[in-house]
Amino acid sequence: MKNISKSTIVFLLGSILLFTAVQVLINLGFINTFWKTILLLAGVMAIVSLGLNLIYGFNGQFSLGQYGFYAIGAYTAADITFRWTQLHSAQGLTVVFLIALFAGATIMVIQKAVSKIRGMDTLSAFALYIVAILIAIFAAVKLGQLVANPITAIFNFMPKNIAQTSIFLIAVVLGGAIAAEVSFLFGLPVLTLGSDYFGIATLGFTIIVKVLLDNSDTMLGFEEMKGARGMIGIPKLTNWIWMFVFLFLTIVFIRNLLNSSYGRAIVSIREDETAATSMGINVAFYKTVTFVIGSFLAGLAGGLYAHVNGFLHPNTFSFVKSFDPLIIVVFGGLGSITGTVAASFGWALMLEGVLRLVLPDGFETWRYVIYPILLLIMMLLKPNGLFGNFEIPFIRAVMPPLKKSADKKNEEVA
Amino acid sequence: MAEKNTTPILELKKLCRYFGGLKAVHEVDLVLEPHALNGLIGPNGSGKTTIFNVITGIYEPSGGEVLFEGQSIGGLDPYVVNQMGVARTFQNIRLFPNLTVLDNVRVAYHPYAGYGMSDAIFHNGKFNLKERELTEKAQDFLSVFNLQDRQGEIARNLPYGEQRRLEIARALASNPKVLLLDEPAAGMNPKEATTLMELIHFIRDKFNLTVLLIEHQMRVVMGICEKITVMDFGEVIARGTAKEVQSNKHVIEAYLGPGADELSKQYLKEKAK
Numbered sequence: 001m002k003n004i005s006k007s008t009i010v011f012l013l014g015s016i017l018l019f020t021a022v023q024v025l026i027n028l029g030f031i032n033t034f035w036k037t038i039l040l041l042a043g044v045m046a047i048v049s050l051g052l053n054l055i056y057g058f059n060g061q062f063s064l065g066q067y068g069f070y071a072i073g074a075y076t077a078a079d080i081t082f083r084w085t086q087l088h089s090a091q092g093l094t095v096v097f098l099i100a101l102f103a104g105a106t107i108m109v110i111q112k113a114v115s116k117i118r119g120m121d122t123l124s125a126f127a128l129y130i131v132a133i134l135i136a137i138f139a140a141v142k143l144g145q146l147v148a149n150p151i152t153a154i155f156n157f158m159p160k161n162i163a164q165t166s167i168f169l170i171a172v173v174l175g176g177a178i179a180a181e182v183s184f185l186f187g188l189p190v191l192t193l194g195s196d197y198f199g200i201a202t203l204g205f206t207i208i209v210k211v212l213l214d215n216s217d218t219m220l221g222f223e224e225m226k227g228a229r230g231m232i233g234i235p236k237l238t239n240w241i242w243m244f245v246f247l248f249l250t251i252v253f254i255r256n257l258l259n260s261s262y263g264r265a266i267v268s269i270r271e272d273e274t275a276a277t278s279m280g281i282n283v284a285f286y287k288t289v290t291f292v293i294g295s296f297l298a299g300l301a302g303g304l305y306a307h308v309n310g311f312l313h314p315n316t317f318s319f320v321k322s323f324d325p326l327i328i329v330v331f332g333g334l335g336s337i338t339g340t341v342a343a344s345f346g347w348a349l350m351l352e353g354v355l356r357l358v359l360p361d362g363f364e365t366w367r368y369v370i371y372p373i374l375l376l377i378m379m380l381l382k383p384n385g386l387f388g389n390f391e392i393p394f395i396r397a398v399m400p401p402l403k404k405s406a407d408k409k410n411e412e413v414a
Numbered sequence: 415m416a417e418k419n420t421t422p423i424l425e426l427k428k429l430c431r432y433f434g435g436l437k438a439v440h441e442v443d444l445v446l447e448p449h450a451l452n453g454l455i456g457p458n459g460s461g462k463t464t465i466f467n468v469i470t471g472i473y474e475p476s477g478g479e480v481l482f483e484g485q486s487i488g489g490l491d492p493y494v495v496n497q498m499g500v501a502r503t504f505q506n507i508r509l510f511p512n513l514t515v516l517d518n519v520r521v522a523y524h525p526y527a528g529y530g531m532s533d534a535i536f537h538n539g540k541f542n543l544k545e546r547e548l549t550e551k552a553q554d555f556l557s558v559f560n561l562q563d564r565q566g567e568i569a570r571n572l573p574y575g576e577q578r579r580l581e582i583a584r585a586l587a588s589n590p591k592v593l594l595l596d597e598p599a600a601g602m603n604p605k606e607a608t609t610l611m612e613l614i615h616f617i618r619d620k621f622n623l624t625v626l627l628i629e630h631q632m633r634v635v636m637g638i639c640e641k642i643t644v645m646d647f648g649e650v651i652a653r654g655t656a657k658e659v660q661s662n663k664h665v666i667e668a669y670l671g672p673g674a675d676e677l678s679k680q681y682l683k684e685k686a687k
Contacts, residue, residue: 253535260534260541261520261527261548264513268521271510278470278504279522280496280588289531399516399566400549 011394019244026240035353036240037308042348043243044305047250049328049340051297054254056326057334058263059290060270062195065202066298067322068209069183073175073299074317075213075225078234078306080171082224084164085235090152093167093174095144100177102136107184126188133185168237172246172303179299180292187291191284206322213314230313238307246304247341250297254337255395257293266290267335331378333385338392343385350374421484423448423624424469424500424592429488430477431461431468438464440648441478446592451618451625453639455632455659457668461648462628463505466594470502471495482592497525501590503581505597505628511570515561515580518569519552522587552587558617559583575606579613586621593618595627599634607631611638636660644668 022039025031031039052066076096083092110132114125155163190201212220217227225231257263265286268276277283306312315321324347332343355367378386424446431439439461446452454462467473469480471492480488487495501522510518527548533541556562559579564572569580578598585593598614599607611634618625629635635642636656644652644659646668652659659665663675670678 256535256537257531260537260545261524261529262531262534264517264521265524267513267517268510271512272508274472274492275504275508275510276521277492278472278496278502279584280493280525281521282491282493397517399514400546400553402553402562402565 005398007393007396011392015244015248019240022244023240038348038353039240039345040238040243040308041305041352042345043247044238044301044308045325045328045348046247046341046344047301047304048298049325049332049344050250050254050337051294051301052325053329053332053335053337053340054266054297055290055294057329057336057340058258058270059266059287060195061191061287061291062199063202063291063294064199064319064322064326065183065186065205066294066325067317067319068202068206069179069295069298070302070305071206071209071213071314071317072182073172073179073302074306074312075216075231075302076178076299077168077171077175077303078231078312079222079224080174081164081168081237081307082231082234084155084167086224086233088152088156089148090155090167091145091148093170094148094151095141096174096178097170098140098144099137100174100181102140103133103181104177106132106136107181122189122192126185129185129188133181164235164237168235168307169242172242172300172307175303175306176296176298176300179302180296183295184288184292187288191287191291203319203322206317206319210314210317210319213317216314225312228314230311232311234306234310234312236307236310238304243304246300250300251337251341251395258337259395259397262286262289270335327375331375331385333387333389336385336387336389336391337395338390339385339387342387346386422446422481423483424626425481426465426469426478427481428478429465429468429475429480431464431473432476437648439468442645442648442650444643444650446624446626448624449618449622451615451638451640452627453635453642454626454628454645455630455635455642456645456651460645460668462645463596464648465645466502466596466628469495469594470500496588496590499589499591500594501585501588501592502594503578503585503596503598505600507574507577507581509569509577509581509584511568513569514565515556515567515569515572516549516552516565518580518584519555519587520548522584523548523552523589526589555583555587558586558620559613574601578602578610582613582617586617590623592624592626595625595629597628597630599629599631602631604631604633607634608637610634614638 022031026036048066048070052063055061055063055066080092080096083089107129110129114120114128155167158166186205190198193201213225214228216222216225258267265276265281266289268279268281269283269286273283328343328347329340331347332339332341351367351371355370356364359366382388422445426442426444428441428443429439430437430441442461442465444465454465456462464473468475468488471487471490471494475488478488479486482495482498482500487498487500510521513521528544529541553562553565556565559582561576561580561583564576569577572580582595582598595614599610602610614625614627615638617623627635627639639656641653642656642659643650644662644665646664651664651668652662654662666675666678667673
């Protein structure tokens, strides 16, 4: 029996309508490049913040590491497309794909093995993972260099547009995958920490990533990343279509996850960890899963972001900036998907768009004064965030109808 | 006796739990026969809740063994212990305060959800089917506790008595064989406590459970428990039926202070006159 609920239809129609409206406006030139870039930035921010909302708002882990994973995704995806467009080689794609594949497989194999050993402490497990993954990466690089040329030939065989778009899409997803794998490794020792300490540790991660990127040309040996000078020459491939598709998929994905038994397990950990573990919820596992999914979304958004401006700089991922998604999540309402998406668009349109235009020449930077004041006022008036717990009907969990209880016996007892 | 031949469902053997130099629990032996309804009492700080925490895996035992159906469970993760069949409630209610009543129960049923994460992400047919089953099961548990009309309410908004009942319902939803209740009647008036006790009796028979409960209200413990274990300063000082325990010298002294045994006997004599 296929019956699609009314809220789903409304949501689908609404999204299609919004998408076409914006696309038509872009095509007609009503939305110029300036506003288009801001829309894309808002979409990127929405995906990052949705990832953070999953980690912080739904699972209760106070994370400041979101921008670290965002950076990893951005640079990974950028490197792949850069090598394709500038160096005309699919080497980046092949190697990164194999790394993601091998590392993922290694993680799965080791996780199965470790779960069977009782009483293995986290640090030795961590060491085991690191060693195995380094070997996997080494193998992936060697193999990748071998098969790079035939793969390049395959992509060259395709029409140019299709090849470029498919490499772009694969690159974005791979950015997410690499970020997810790094987050798994990082989360292994760190997720055992209590909430505040976890926040500090993830902040440290963001700083480490930023420092590594600053020195990526010398230390990591990726010369095309150009370290602190900023990476240029990335094709501007992110457009409203792909932005919208990824955002739409993210929303549906998170909605479906949260409205399932797995989502309830995730939320129960936020509510009361001791009670959750006493009720048979594997707290460590679900914390890791949530953290990995959240980081995957950050990496995905990073990949999209890299192709908005065609320019990446490590300062974009500095730890001060890493508070942006946190502010958006709190502003929109912790644990509200609707609120996060709305706040992301509000944030980008307001901060980068309206305020930049409204403020007189030479006063543009004053928007960093106005914006905190707005935040202060909002926190005083609505401490639960703009939307609190509100969700649009499509996302909201459906309360099942009451079950008619046949036996009256229970009533006299209770 | 026939009872002695059955293997105990839960057994503590010389269980110890120390916090630094403090012997919170010291060499405690306890045996729970299947389908028993036993009580664990003692003055404040005598180590009752610590025993619960050790059994459910929140603390690791410092010494001794916890056997569940003959298998050692000491030091396992709490969620493993729960999935093996030990569920508990907490002294100070620990619901998931911002979840609905129904979701509180559905969380506990999660290990038996029967669909994978990929099914959940695509909301496919299997998901819909299993989710409906799961929800109906949860509603059944709620209706046992007469909470079925409250399913949409946020747990923290429930009145106190209903929160207590919901906590027991949630523990039951995790499909236990042994139910550990930590002061279920705390803060209830005598009438509420009596109905709660009837309820505990009822669920024990309905779900074929073994129940161990900590309780301070003597009326409750004495009225319902088949066997009572009394603890003081981390050690067992008496065990037996309600009658036996009530007249035990050590128990009276533990509750009322040394010499209280004599005084109470005098008092009873005077009263008899």
